[in-house]
Each structure stands twice: as C-alpha cells, then as structure tokens.
Amino acid sequence: MNVTITPSSVAGTARAPPSKSYTHRAILAAGYADEATVRDALWSADTQATARAVELFGGDVDRAEDGTLEIDGFDGRPDVPADVIDCGNSGTTMRLVTAAAALADGTVVLTGDESLRSRPQGPLLEALSDLEAEAYSTRGNGQAPLVVTGPLAGGEVAIPGDVSSQYITALLMAGAVTDEGIAIDLETDLKSAPYVDITLEVLADFGVEARKTEGGFAVDGGQSYAPADGEYAVPGDFSSISYPLAAGAIAGDEGDGVRIEGAHPSAQGDSAIVDIVERMGAAVDWDREAGTIDVSKSPLEGVEVDVADTPDLLPTIATLGAVADGDTRITNAEHVRYKETDRVSAMAEELGKMGVETTEERDSLTIHGSQSTLEGATVRGRADHRIIMALALAGLVADGETTIEGADHVDVSFPGFFGLLEELGVSLERDDEQ
Ligand SMILES: O=C(O)C1=C[C@@H](OP(=O)(O)O)[C@@H](O)[C@H](O)C1
Numbered sequence: 259m260n261v262t263i264t265p266s267s268v269a270g271t272a273r274a275p276p277s278k279s280y281t282h283r284a285i286l287a288a289g290y291a292d293e294a295t296v297r298d299a300l301w302s303a304d305t306q307a308t309a310r311a312v313e314l315f316g317g318d319v320d321r322a323e324d325g326t327l328e329i330d331g332f333d334g335r336p337d338v339p340a341d342v343i344d345c346g347n348s349g350t351t352m353r354l355v356t357a358a359a360a361l362a363d364g365t366v367v368l369t370g371d372e373s374l375r376s377r378p379q380g381p382l383l384e385a386l387s388d389l390e391a392e393a394y395s396t397r398g399n400g401q402a403p404l405v406v407t408g409p410l411a412g413g414e415v416a417i418p419g420d421v422s423s424q425y426i427t428a429l430l431m432a433g434a435v436t437d438e439g440i441a442i443d444l445e446t447d448l449k450s451a452p453y454v455d456i457t458l459e460v461l462a463d464f465g466v467e468a469r470k471t472e473g474g475f476a477v478d479g480g481q482s483y484a485p486a487d488g489e490y491a492v493p494g495d496f497s498s499i500s501y502p503l504a505a506g507a508i509a510g511d512e513g514d515g516v517r518i519e520g521a522h523p524s525a526q527g528d529s530a531i532v533d534i535v536e537r538m539g540a541a542v543d544w545d546r547e548a549g550t551i552d553v554s555k556s557p558l559e560g561v562e563v564d565v566a567d568t569p570d571l572l573p574t575i576a577t578l579g580a581v582a583d584g585d586t587r588i589t590n591a592e593h594v595r596y597k598e599t600d601r602v603s604a605m606a607e608e609l610g611k612m613g614v615e616t617t618e619e620r621d622s623l624t625i626h627g628s629q630s631t632l633e634g635a636t637v638r639g640r641a642d643h644r645i646i647m648a649l650a651l652a653g654l655v656a657d658g659e660t661t662i663e664g665a666d667h668v669d670v671s672f673p674g675f676f677g678l679l680e681e682l683g684v685s686l687e688r689d690d691e692q
Pocket residue numbers: 278279280349350421422423424427449450453569570593
C-alpha cells in the first residue's frame with residue numbers, strides 16, 4: 259500500500275496504543291507461567307509473532323473481543339516446537355524467543371523476514387553457547403536463520419551492551435527458570451538501558467526477582483512466573499505517542515491542539531519525547547496522573563538530543579528537526595543502524611528527497627532544519643514502521659503531496675496509525691494496488 263498525504267492541520271484526541279515492549283514481555287512471561295490474563299495488549303504484527311512462538315512452545319493464546327489475552331503457558335520449560343518459529347519483522351521476538359528456545363530439550367529453528375535476517379544475533383548466540391546450549395547461525399554470520407539446542411544451564415556470562423539490550427532481556431527472562439540462574443557481565447556500556455528497566459518491572463509484576471549488579475544484571479534460577487491475581491495490564495506506548503505528539507507540535511490546528519490519552523508514566527525511556535518536544539519550543543502539558551498530554555503548534559528550534567537510551571525516537575526527532583529552525587543534532591545513535599533498517603541513513607536519505615539537508619556520521623545525525631525547504635515527494639517507507647510514520651509527519655507540513663511507498667508496515671507497532679491521522683483531520687489517500 260502507498261499512502262499519499264496532503265498537507266493538513268491536526269486537532270482532536272488520540273488514544274495511545276498499548277506498549278509493544280510491555281506486550282511482548284507480558285505474552286512471553288505468561289508463556290513461562292502456568293496461565294495468565296493480559297489486558298490492554300497490543301495486537302500488532304510483532305506481538306502476534308511472540309504469541310505464535312508461545313503457542314509453538316506448547317502454550318495457548320486466546321484473544322477475546324475486547325482484546326484481552328487469555329494465555330495458557332508452557333509452564334517453565336518450552337516444548338520442542340513442531341515447526342520453525344517465524345519471528346516476522348520483530349527483533350524483540352527473535353531475541354526473547356531464542357533464549358526461551360534454549361530451555362527446550364531439543365532443537366528449535368528460528369527465522370524471520372529479510373530485514374530480521376540481516377540483524378545481529380551473534381552476541382546472544384555466543385552467550386547461550388557459553389551457557390552450555392548449542393546456538394548458531396545457519397550462515398555462520400551471526401544472523402538468522404538460527405538453530406538452538408538446549409537445555410540451557412545457568413551461570414555467569416559476559417556480553418556487549420552496545421548492540422542490543424534485548425539480549426539482556428532475553429537472558430534474564432529465560433534465566434529465571436534455569437536451575438542456577440544467570441549473572442550477566444556487561445563488556446561495554448549498555449545502550450537502550452530503559453528497556454531492561456521495563457523487563458525488570460514486568461518480571462517483578464510476574465513475581466520474578468531480577469536485579470542490577472555492579473557489572474550488569476542477575477536473576478536467580480528456580481523461579482516461577484505468576485502475575486498478582488493472575489492478571490497483567492499493559493500501559494500506553496510512548497514510542498507510538500511520539501507521532502501524534504510531534505504531529506500536534508508541527509501541524510496543530512491554530513485553535514485546537516492535540517490531546518493524547520493513555521500516557522501514564524512507566525519505565526519507558528521514550529517518554530523523553532515529551533521533554534524533547536518541549537525543549538524545541540512546543541507548548542506541551544503532560545498531566546501524569548490523568549495520563550493526558552496536550553500539545554499545540556509552536557515555532558520549533560533545533561536542539562541536541564542523545565538517543566543512547568531512546569533509539570526508537572530517532573525518526574520522529576529527525577522529522578521535528580526538519581521542521582525546526584536551525585540544527586538538530588542527534589547523538590549516540592550508532593545502535594539505531596541495527597533496527598528494521600539503518601534508520602540513520604534512511605531518515606537522512608528520505609528527508610533529503612523532501613529537500614532537507616542533513617549531515618550523517620557513524621554515531622550521529624544532524625538535521626539542518628527550516629520548514630520552508632520541506633517539499634512534498636515520493637519517499638520509500640523501507641518496510642520500517644517508524645520510518646513510514648516519521649515521513650508521514652513530514653508530509654503534514656510539506657509543500658505539496660507526499661507519497662510513502664510500502665506504508666502498510668505500520669501494522670508492526672501501530673496498526674491504526676493512518677486511521678488516527680484521518681480522525682485528527684489529515685487528508686490522505688491509500689493506494690492498495692501497490
Ligand atoms: O526490548 C525492547 O522492547 C526494545 C528494545 C530496543 O532495541 P535494542 O535494545 O536492540 O536497542 C528498541 O529499539 C526496540 O524497539 C524494543
């Protein structure tokens with residue numbers, strides 16, 4: 259599907275979709291449990307990949323009409339699946355499920371789409387091998403397809419922290435049901451650190467104790483997963499909130515702004531977007547207790563933003579920077595190159611087609627912003643949900659129409675994204691022929 263956006267102003271109320279990160283963890287934690295109910299779960303292409311994996315491990319995921327998931331777990335140790343596990347486009351699924359697979363008493367094969375088969379899995383495979391499982395890439399290049407044979411022993415393991423925090427999450431979640439537990443020693447500084455905080459929070463909510471240590475993280479073995487009262491509720495997603503928030507800041511209607519609901523504080527590092535938009539000069543009011551954010555259009559100015567903790571915000575910040583006056587410098591961004599696409603280059607090149615000048619370095623992206631230079635263009639979504647959504651934002655304020663090719667991939671994290679834009683008053687056309 260291609261989507262063509264006509265420049266539009268936005269006004270109205272947007273409900274935050276449920277958090278993708280919390281939903282993945284809750285579905286897998288429920289899988290490790292005997293049974294659990296997960297309320298307010300995100301049902302997207304990525305979270306469905308995790309649900310499929312839980313089912314292949316012997317669990318059952320039943321989705322009620324209101325979206326509640328009733329999950330029968332595999333109760334600690336996964337069965338050896340009757341088929342290959344296809345993780346689709348989801349890095350979180352592949353990492354978390356690879357470590358779970360190492361608990362099975364047999365061999366598990368994992369694969370994914372072309373993008374996922376180009377993302378780095380090597381450090382996790384090495385860590386699992388150090389913990390006595392057999393784990394390798396069929397091509398010997400640290401990328402999927404992956405073959406994992408358990409069972410995983412506990413123990414101590416060293417792993418780099420600057421490729422993906424999902425390796426740490428995966429080891430902590432699986433480590434809780436090993437006999438000995440797992441102690442993780444970080445060989446480098448940890449990037450995307452708030453995602454491990456999310457993991458510690460979800461583990462605690464499922465009655466599993468894991469902790470930070472001097473050199474990294476640790477989890478004791480022999481623990482069982484069980485949420486209090488058998489239920490777990492997923493909070494709103496701040497990476498997804500970044501899009502309506504940025505839309506309100508750059509294209510808010512003069513009279514009415516945008517209100518976002520479901521924005522309660524949680525461990526998500528991406529809630530930093532509220533502060534970033536405010537620093538750029540937008541009028542933002544976050545009522546943390548009510549979980550509402552009100553934003554209206556204001557002239558924006560370039561700022562410097564360190565995305566070590568918040569890689570998924572880079573595309574949104576790049577578009578904000580394109581609209582702002584002056585330079586927006588996004589630093590500590592090397593790990594943003596290991597996502598569904600190399601998002602540093604993708605944003606530089608696609609915004610470039612809209613007339614935006616950028617300077618790209620290995621670890622940073624500088625956007626030389628000025629609204630007057632944003633021109634409508636045909637841009638490539640690169641099969642990456644966050645690139646598509648960030649380019650749609652740019653289309654709101656460009657001069658002329660913007661066509662985003664391959665826009666259907668928003669279903670990875672925000673299936674209702676274009677419907678929401680329409681509700682906020684955006685004029686857009688979908689071309690399903692493509
Ligand atoms: O654990 C998670 O839920 C995630 C961790 C981050 O990845 P990395 O840790 O690979 O940077 C983030 O980019 C991804 O969207 C979700």
